[in-house]
Amino acid sequence: MSETALELLHRRRSVVAKMLMEPGPDAQQLEMILTAAVRVPDHKMLSPWRLTVFEGDGRRAFGAILAGVSCLENEELIFSADAIQAERVRFERAPIVIAVISKMKDTKPVPQWEQILSAGAVCQNILIAASALGYSAQWVTEWLAYSQRLRPVLQLGEGERVAGFVYIGTAKEAPKERGRPVLDQVVGQWQIPGQVPVVD
Numbered sequence: 001m002s003e004t005a006l007e008l009l010h011r012r013r014s015v016v017a018k019m020l021m022e023p024g025p026d027a028q029q030l031e032m033i034l035t036a037a038v039r040v041p042d043h044k045m046l047s048p049w050r051l052t053v054f055e056g057d058g059r060r061a062f063g064a065i066l067a068g069v070s071c072l073e074n075e076e077l078i079f080s081a082d083a084i085q086a087e088r089v090r091f092e093r094a095p096i097v098i099a100v101i102s103k104m105k106d107t108k109p110v111p112q113w114e115q116i117l118s119a120g121a122v123c124q125n126i127l128i129a130a131s132a133l134g135y136s137a138q139w140v141t142e143w144l145a146y147s148q149r150l151r152p153v154l155q156l157g158e159g160e161r162v163a164g165f166v167y168i169g170t171a172k173e174a175p176k177e178r179g180r181p182v183l184d185q186v187v188g189q190w191q192i193p194g195q196v197p198v199v200d
């Protein structure tokens, strides 16, 4: 790994969707991001994921559906014009939103857990590629990833689940640093457990 790539990994920081704005990646840059996205570890080359890009007017059309569905899911919202408006513009918080759909296949040698992990890697690669191009991004799920009513809208088939919606754009302002795990608290050296049979 080059030092530049390592530095990028060390500085990468999500920017919350509401703090993103235009410009977003152009068509060529989006292709670079998508190319990086699908270059992930994938046991037995199943491609156990697919991606859906929302940009331009599609974000508003999707928002209109969100506004309606959110009222069905939370009846209190019907009385809140602000909440309905927030749904209407949810996908317009950023120039581009990529839905990463985990597409689990019933392929015996590859546990579904591994297929889900591969979808997570797709999301992370999008964050890194966007960051490498000078953009900011956030990986979220929010209520829509779990809504049964949105499944047909997202054309989710059997075995498909939303791994995340990745919002990509330009940061309105630099984010504050976030606390990071202390290595000693999350990393350890393996040691031989006391009561296990050992074959010399």
Ligand SMILES: Cc1cc2nc3c(=O)[nH]c(=O)nc-3n(C[C@H](O)[C@H](O)[C@H](O)COP(=O)(O)O)c2cc1C
Pocket: 012, 013, 014, 015, 138, 139, 140, 141, 142, 143, 163, 164, 178
């Ligand atoms: C699977 C997954 C789902 C997430 N969903 C949300 C979410 O719905 N809303 C949210 O604010 N953050 C969510 N996050 C957290 C953000 O993506 C991000 O990790 C957080 O803002 C910290 O930023 P960092 O990448 O700089 O550590 C989610 C993270 C993961 C891995």
